Amino acid sequence: MYVVTAEQMRELDEHVIGSWGVPSVCLMENAGKALAEEVLHFCQNRQSKEQVTNGNPLISDEARVAFDRWKGTRGQISNDAFSRGEKTFAEHWYILVGKGNNGGDGLVAARHLWEAGVGITLVFAECPKGLSEEALLEYYTAEAMGIPSILFTEQGDVTFTGGTGIIDALLGTGSKGAPRHAYASLIQAANDSGLPIISADIPSGLHADTGTLYEPHIRAERTVCFALLKRGLTQFPGAEAAGQIKVRSVGIPPQLAEGRFRETVYLLTEDVLSEKLKVDLTQRRAEDGHKGTYGHVLLVAGTLAMSGAGLLSCRAALRSGSGLVTWALPSELLPHVIGAVPELMLAAAAEGMHGTWNRASAQNIIKLAENRDVIAIGPGLGRFEEDTDWLSQIYKETDLPMVIDADGLNMLAEAGSDFFKHIDSRKAPVILTPHPGEMARLAGVSTQEIQQNRIDHALSYSAKSGVTLVLKGSRTVIATPEGNAYINMTGHAGMGTGGTGDVLTGVIASLLAQGYSAEQAAAFGVYLHGKAGETAAMMRTHPAGVMAGDLTEYL
């Protein structure tokens, strides 16, 4: 499933209209009809609870329903086909119409809903004479059909009397900045009405590319997105304002997006994992495989004070299927963790004071790396004198796939943007797994700036440095130097707890050791990590009770 910017959508739109000759009004007709169908669907299901069926015998239906209720349905995305209901409804919908083609979609929807027996009132944000060319034609039709309409004036009040719902067709992908004048007043009034709102394409007031919300913005129950998902619908807080998202085709084939743009963004669905990334989701193993077949991870992590981070990463690596895991750790820590994970091999590697790391340990790590398949550096590592030189030496003198996390990332940030530039001898890939704060330090901007445009920041850092980047947080973004990005949909807010990042490092390192490419390991690792979090949540009374250690039990 492709995820596009407003500009990319416009380019695809122009291609279909200009090169293929599909009339623009046909696209608008398809969009408006799809919108009307979704509104009818919403009316039909208003009272009925969604049946949750997805048989994991370990998890009761009650637990699954409770988890889904807690997780919420806002921002969920689907693109199921819909067949139109035959019933008519005691419904009256107000349709807020803007001057652009988004408003045109609302006018087409009005015609179809009217035909289905739904009461309609059109509310124009501006005088209809100023509508875009295609939308104006729809206005004349609606007028000829006798569909009631009112023109909103900022002095006036709109009360939505007798309304059962509101369609937001005010602003779409052509919107710029915060909604102005009548648009702002109508958005406010719609939100205050308490009626369910269904948005056309994107909620008005959302930045279509970044997910940033302007004030005011529509808080939709559902969003019917046309043709392809817009980036802003996949990232928070935009995803929250959009409610449940349904992608409906309008005559612009999604596959037109493949290979067309310098950057291609995908929703990380199972289809994308198996078809685009060629990941075998069943993780079949050779019958004659043995521990040597599935790779050996060297994990460089932990101090006396932060031994748990190392343990979590190592457990996660073992649970994710690698044949062997060696934990390189400070000598003083070693006696304390003997037997904590019996399957683990321990290697005393550093002689820092009070069980910490030291500059001289780089040589030990390089030696240990000789017989291993992957090196993961960072969880619970702490900072120490000359640590950026330490990291640089390990980076230069090992040529294994490498995962860098936590304090390893802070060392990189301190080394500056040239760290990767000057080392061209390295062939094996590098994966960085920053949370937004670490990403901010790497990119030299504020955390807020990162969060306001996560996809762009991830893609641009990855392209600049040549690393595969995993920008953590809700809707984790995985970006590759080739310009692919994947947006993860698994997981939940209960996973925002200490140690889950350490678990992710272990999962990704483990997949790398088993021979997955950096792109596959990063994307599949993030996906599996979220899935494990979901299963762990359903095994507890409340998902907020999930701890990082629980995730390793459900990998």
Ligand SMILES: NC(=O)C1=CN([C@@H]2O[C@H](COP(=O)(O)OP(=O)(O)OC[C@H]3O[C@@H](n4cnc5c(N)ncnc54)[C@H](OP(=O)(O)O)[C@@H]3O)[C@@H](O)[C@H]2O)[C@@H](O)CC1
């Ligand atoms: N193939 C497709 O892609 C298809 C697209 N379709 C639909 O078209 C939509 C895109 O249509 P669009 O380009 O006409 O833009 P849209 O957002 O409706 O209006 C922008 C207008 O609003 C104004 N305006 C801007 N910002 C503002 C603000 N902050 N506050 C107030 N006003 C503001 C601005 O006017 P200006 O201020 O510049 O005079 C501008 O003229 C898309 O989302 C989808 O729904 C479908 O029909 C199917 C096929």
Ligand SMILES: [K+]
């Ligand atoms: K809209």
